[in-house]
Amino acid sequence: MAEPGRPLPQPTPETQHFWDGAKAGELRLQRCDDCAHVYFPPRPFCPECGSRSVSVFPASGRATLYSYVIHHRAPPGFEAPYAIAVVELEEGPRMMTNIVDTPQTPEALQLDMALEVAFEAMNDEISLPLFRPAEG
Amino acid sequence: MRPNTIAIVGAAETTDLGKTPNISEITMHADAALNAMADCGLTPKDIDGVATAGRTPTEIAHYLGITPKWADGTAVGGCSFMLHVRHAAAAINEGLCSTVLITHGESGRSGVDRAPRRMAPTSLAGQFELPYGPMGPPTMFTIPVLRYMKEFGLTEEQLAMVAVVQREWAAKNPRATFKEPITVDDVLDSRMIAYPFRLLMCCLVTDGGGALILTSADRAKDFPTKPVYILGTGESVETPMISQMADFTTSRAFRVSGKKAFDEAGIAKEDVDHLMIYDAFAHLPIFGLEDLGFVGRGEAGAFISERNTVEGAKLPLNTNGGGLSYMHSGMYGMYALQESVRQMRGIAPAQVPDAKISVAHGVGGMFGASGTIIMSNEAP
Numbered sequence: 001m002a003e004p005g006r007p008l009p010q011p012t013p014e015t016q017h018f019w020d021g022a023k024a025g026e027l028r029l030q031r032c033d034d035c036a037h038v039y040f041p042p043r044p045f046c047p048e049c050g051s052r053s054v055s056v057f058p059a060s061g062r063a064t065l066y067s068y069v070i071h072h073r074a075p076p077g078f079e080a081p082y083a084i085a086v087v088e089l090e091e092g093p094r095m096m097t098n099i100v101d102t103p104q105t106p107e108a109l110q111l112d113m114a115l116e117v118a119f120e121a122m123n124d125e126i127s128l129p130l131f132r133p134a135e136g
Numbered sequence: 137m138r139p140n141t142i143a144i145v146g147a148a149e150t151t152d153l154g155k156t157p158n159i160s161e162i163t164m165h166a167d168a169a170l171n172a173m174a175d176c177g178l179t180p181k182d183i184d185g186v187a188t189a190g191r192t193p194t195e196i197a198h199y200l201g202i203t204p205k206w207a208d209g210t211a212v213g214g215c216s217f218m219l220h221v222r223h224a225a226a227a228i229n230e231g232l233c234s235t236v237l238i239t240h241g242e243s244g245r246s247g248v249d250r251a252p253r254r255m256a257p258t259s260l261a262g263q264f265e266l267p268y269g270p271m272g273p274p275t276m277f278t279i280p281v282l283r284y285m286k287e288f289g290l291t292e293e294q295l296a297m298v299a300v301v302q303r304e305w306a307a308k309n310p311r312a313t314f315k316e317p318i319t320v321d322d323v324l325d326s327r328m329i330a331y332p333f334r335l336l337m338c339c340l341v342t343d344g345g346g347a348l349i350l351t352s353a354d355r356a357k358d359f360p361t362k363p364v365y366i367l368g369t370g371e372s373v374e375t376p377m378i379s380q381m382a383d384f385t386t387s388r389a390f391r392v393s394g395k396k397a398f399d400e401a402g403i404a405k406e407d408v409d410h411l412m413i414y415d416a417f418a419h420l421p422i423f424g425l426e427d428l429g430f431v432g433r434g435e436a437g438a439f440i441s442e443r444n445t446v447e448g449a450k451l452p453l454n455t456n457g458g459g460l461s462y463m464h465s466g467m468y469g470m471y472a473l474q475e476s477v478r479q480m481r482g483i484a485p486a487q488v489p490d491a492k493i494s495v496a497h498g499v500g501g502m503f504g505a506s507g508t509i510i511m512s513n514e515a516p
Contacts, residue, residue: 006269007257007262007266007267008257008267009257009258009262009263009264010256010257010258010262010263011258012258012263015260015263040264041263041264041380066283066384067279067281067282067283067384068279068282069275069278069279069281069282069331069332069333070328070330070331071269071270071271071275071329071330072327072328072329072330072331073271073329074269075269075271077269078269081331084268084269084270084275084276084279085268085279086279086378086379086384094380095264095379096268096270096377096378096379097268098268098269106331106332111282111283111286112286122267128267128268
């Protein structure tokens with residue numbers, strides 16, 4: 001599914017750690033050193049309490065399927081039909097992604113099913129965190 | 137705001153709606169503005185405050201020959217005009233200006249001089265949503281719905297009934313784009329856009345515009361039109377990314393905006409005679425009915441499919457046919473406000489008999505923002 005052509009992110013100073021992690025096969029989140037809130041997308045302060053004292057840490061990569069649509073017309077870089085999904089990470093935050101290694105059907109894509117991250121390199125700089133059904 | 141201190145005295149849509157490739161977007165603003173000024177007997181020299189979205193107030197004021205003492209370019213999507221009404225009411229009460237023009241125009245279908253909309257690849261949405269293949273609102277605004285369906289048992293048939301009921305209203309409206317009756321099967325047999333959403337569950341894409349003129353309730357009595365008083369107002373914003381909406385079964389922005397408006401107005405839900413809920417997609421009225429508190433959580437699908445929002449029923453909803461059947465230029469909030477004004481003036485094509493209080497509730501972005509305006513036709 002990940003052919004050339006899909007819009008790619010351009011990292012900013014505040015998000016570079018996330019994309020560096022993705023390139024290295026690691027899903028990186030941030031946690032507040034003061035209130036322990038875990039959050040996404042990246043920013044250099046805690047959106048819960050405003051503290052600038054925050055740390056980057058590797059997430060487990062485990063998630064569940066929170067919601068999705070199955071788009072029936074493909075933009076460049078995609079084959080229709082494909083699901084545009086939101087997953088809930090084990091650590092709490094949610095993120096948009098695509099679900100791979102499974103049919104793009106309502107029958108195969110059951111809400112709350114267990115997923116695990118699967119990075120897919122788009123080019124030398126950008127790997128996207130995609131998710132697939134968890135093994136076992 | 138202080139209830140009953142402000143009135144809408146001028147209101148009009150563009151002369152034509154639908155497909156109007158003969159005029160550019162800014163002229164749609166102007167056409168609606170001139171119609172609204174004619175409606176209440178004003179000229180551009182009488183306007184001293186301007187608010188708009190899509191274009192800047194600078195462009196609109198200059199194009200129309202207005203010298204404003206107050207300008208508001210709040211642009212949070214389709215409900216921006218609800219926020220403009222709220223801000224204008226506060227500005228007039230504070231003495232910042234006396235007569236505010238709010239304009240909307242959008243060449244949504246024909247794209248003549250349409251203001252560009254593009255998300256930068258450096259933005260958070262550009263980095264963390266766009267790479268996964270969403271193509272505009274039909275593939276993003278709809279993402280929360282499967283979660284809602286699982287939590288509350290909403291069915292595809294109930295979702296389809298939203299479109300069916302609104303087509304019934306549209307059939308009574310000569311200016312509606314689609315007037316032919318449709319059935320639940322018609323909706324469920326229409327082309328799949330983004331499962332579970334089919335074509336007839338998605339709004340139209342048309343050209344058009346609208347404008348409102350507000351002044352103090354004291355001055356309103358001197359105008360030729362029947363004043364429509366502002367009872368209460370609310371607004372809020374939540375997130376520019378649908379994936380980051382806190383709860384996919386309820387909109388925080390809806391709840392905050394709605395509660396503030398009802399608190400200001402000092403009315404109960406039972407007092408509402410007429411309701412407009414911005415319906416870019418079939419699930420919006422369901423979220424709106426629940427988040428405004430008209431029904432309990434998980435009850436709105438059944439409420440609509442059991443025909444509680446049709447003509448003659450307890451809560452007439454989206455009486456112009458809505459974004460699903462009337463028109464939808466892109467920022468539909470202006471048309472919801474226009475229909476509430478028509479209902480309060482008693483001149484709507486599908487007039488609700490003896491309606492005294494109307495609520496117009498809008499969404500901006502994709503559950504990103506919200507604005508709520510409560511109106512009444514009874515003098516303070």
